[in-house]
Amino acid sequence: MSHKFTKYVDYNFSTMTDTKGGFLSTEDDPWNKSMSAGASNQPGQPEAEQKPAHMTAAEWERMQLIKTLQRNKAGPFEPGISVLADEKTRKRCRECRSVEIDFVWEEVFGCAVCNTCKEKYPEKYSLLTKTECREDYLLTDPELKDPELLPHLSKPNPHKSHWHDMMLFLRYQVEKYALTHKWGSAEALDAEFEKREGDKKRRKEVKFKEKLLELKRKTRTEAFRRNTGKAGGGGIAGGKGDATKFGDTVGGSGKHVHEWGRTVENEEGMTVKTCLTCKMQVEELEF
Numbered sequence: 001m002s003h004k005f006t007k008y009v010d011y012n013f014s015t016m017t018d019t020k021g022g023f024l025s026t027e028d029d030p031w032n033k034s035m036s037a038g039a040s041n042q043p044g045q046p047e048a049e050q051k052p053a054h055m056t057a058a059e060w061e062r063m064q065l066i067k068t069l070q071r072n073k074a075g076p077f078e079p080g081i082s083v084l085a086d087e088k089t090r091k092r093c094r095e096c097r098s099v100e101i102d103f104v105w106e107e108v109f110g111c112a113v114c115n116t117c118k119e120k121y122p123e124k125y126s127l128l129t130k131t132e133c134r135e136d137y138l139l140t141d142p143e144l145k146d147p148e149l150l151p152h153l154s155k156p157n158p159h160k161s162h163w164h165d166m167m168l169f170l171r172y173q174v175e176k177y178a179l180t181h182k183w184g185s186a187e188a189l190d191a192e193f194e195k196r197e198g199d200k201k202r203r204k205e206v207k208f209k210e211k212l213l214e215l216k217r218k219t220r221t222e223a224f225r226r227n228t229g230k231a232g233g234g235g236i237a238g239g240k241g242d243a244t245k246f247g248d249t250v251g252g253s254g255k256h257v258h259e260w261g262r263t264v265e266n267e268e269g270m271t272v273k274t275c276l277t278c279k280m281q282v283e284e285l286e287f
Contacts, residue, residue: 072104073103073104073107091106091112092112093112093113093114093117094111094112094113094117095113095114095117095120095121096114096116096117098114098116098117100114100115101113101114102114102115102118104153105118105153105170108151108152108153109151109153109170109173110151111125111170111173113125122171123171124171124172125170125171125172126171127153127168127169127170127171128168128169128170128171128174129166129167129168129169130144130166130167130169133150133169133174137174137175137178137189138178138182138183138189138192138193138196139174139177139178139182143177143182144167144169149177150169150173150174150177151169151170151173152167152168152169153167153168153169154166154167154168155168209268220280256277256278258275258277258278258280259275259276259277260273260274260275260276261273261274261275261276263284270283271283271284272284
């Protein structure tokens with residue numbers, strides 16, 4: 001039976017390692033770098049653990065679960081709450097004085113708070129993303145990347161798994177730093193926010209006016225060309241069928257000479273003067 005098995009089966013899947021990219025082993029393709037351990041890791045990240053050959057899939061999953069519980073300080077690895085511990089050294093929730101605190105938050109943020117109080121007081125203990133800290137509290141990237149200044153909790157990005165981890169900050173710590181140390185007060189933060197919004201609005205208005213003036217210039221040029229083309233079909237200043245040239249009067253009465261009216265200020269605040277005959281407008285700068 002074993003002889004027939006080796007005769008008709010090319011690969012023995014029971015002896016292969018699942019590389020997440022097909023059931024191929026390094027013996028089949030020893031020069032394939034993507035099959036080597038840690039090849040799919042991004043630069044700067046630790047190499048991904050590989051299942052040992054002597055371990056079954058159930059044992060591997062159990063070991064990964066134990067490591068996850070250890071990392072999150074949950075289940076049997078949660079720090080013990082001993083009734084014999086000293087009352088002065090025992091960590092309690094800063095709101096309700098409960099001993100059942102979140103030890104992950106206590107380790108990352110240095111904040112002893114229980115899960116109940118985190119949900120009860122979201123104005124203090126809700127988590128802010130890096131973008132929210134920049135836009136709402138006007139903090140810079142160097143400030144947010146300093147763990148001694150503002151500690152953060154790293155979590156995998158929910159939008160794209162290959163993106164950088166999310167940086168989550170504790171709201172009351174961000175507010176304390178922004179309002180007390182950086183800006184001084186909530187009023188100063190609001191004034192800075194209004195100032196930046198005003199500058200942004202003015203830049204947009206200047207850019208819009210520049211595009212509008214450019215559009216007007218192009219429109220006037222196109223209108224002049226269309227009128228000149230229509231007038232050229234009927235004949236002007238030189239006889240029927242002569243080509244129309246720039247500066248000729250529309251209608252065939254020879255060379256056009258502008259008769260400018262007085263200079264006025266338009267709705268945009270610019271000084272312009274208009275030809276009384278052809279209604280052409282030009283802008284003037286007064287020094």
